Amino acid sequence: WEADANILHIGDSSGLQDFPPASAFSADVTLSGTGAATITANSVDGTNIALGSDAAGDIMRYGGTDWERLSNTSTSDIIGTVILDRDVTIATVSNSTAETTVYRWVVPANTLGTDxxxxxxxxxxxxxxxxxxxxxxxxxKYGSTTWATATLQTITADASRRAIxxxxxxxxxxxxxxxxxxxxxxxxxxxxxxxxxxTSEGxxxxxxxxxxxxxxxxxTDLVLTITASHDTLNANVSFRMHVVQVELM
Structure with missing residues (x-):
């Protein structure tokens, strides 16, 4: 670009565009006679903003001097909790005594950190x-460790389902x-x-x-798993996992 007589010329070999002082590119951007461009407040749509390596669930935060991307698995301070995963596909375990996976999600490396x-x-x-x-x-289970086994014993027979x-x-x-x-x-x-x-079930x-x-x-990336197991092989013994949600705190 070059400037003369208070007019800014911007272009290349294909042509030049002249901008007089305080020209407006559109309603969103104004160009001064010195070449300074001003973006009108709230004129940039959020879908056009990127901070690099953006992923679903990330948060944009102002750090005092500039905006920064807070990863959905960041160990930096966050406000509240961040939903890492949600699965609403029904997983059914019926007529089987085999331990069966009803939920599986890979926890990204460094999600837990130290705290x-x-x-x-x-x-x-x-x-x-x-x-x-x-x-x-x-x-x-987390990785190769079963960190909790919760067993309900001697569940009486009934034709109605129970909430779990x-x-x-x-x-x-x-x-x-x-x-x-x-x-x-x-x-x-x-x-x-x-x-x-x-209605209330007691x-x-x-x-x-x-x-x-x-x-x-x-x-390292490690798998978070929930499995289900029956001790009775019967077509009328079944479990259905309806929803699992994982949050970062």
């Missing part, structure tokens, strides 16, 4: 219409002040049989499990 945690909430339902009592287990969920404290996997040390807790509760139509009973010496290397 972060992930919270897992889930909701399912259970049927034992076999004519006899049955046991049912949910197992929570975590009660009070959700399943939690937390770093324990090191990238290769974690602590985990998970539980499972079951209601009385009922129609599961929004006071639930539950079980909990805790592991305080997990030693997985969280600086």
């Amino acid at each position: 972060r945690a992930i919270r897992i909430t889930y909701l399912g339902d259970y049927l034992n219409n076999s004519g006899g009592s049955a046991d049912f287990s949910l197992l929570f 969920f975590h009660r009070q404290m959700p399943a939690t996997l937390s770093a324990a002040n090191a990238t290769n040390a974690q602590i985990g807790f998970a539980g499972m509760s079951i209601t009385d049989p009922g129609p599961l139509d929004g 006071l639930p009973i539950g079980v909990q499990a805790m592991h305080n010496s997990i030693a997985e290397d969280s600086t």
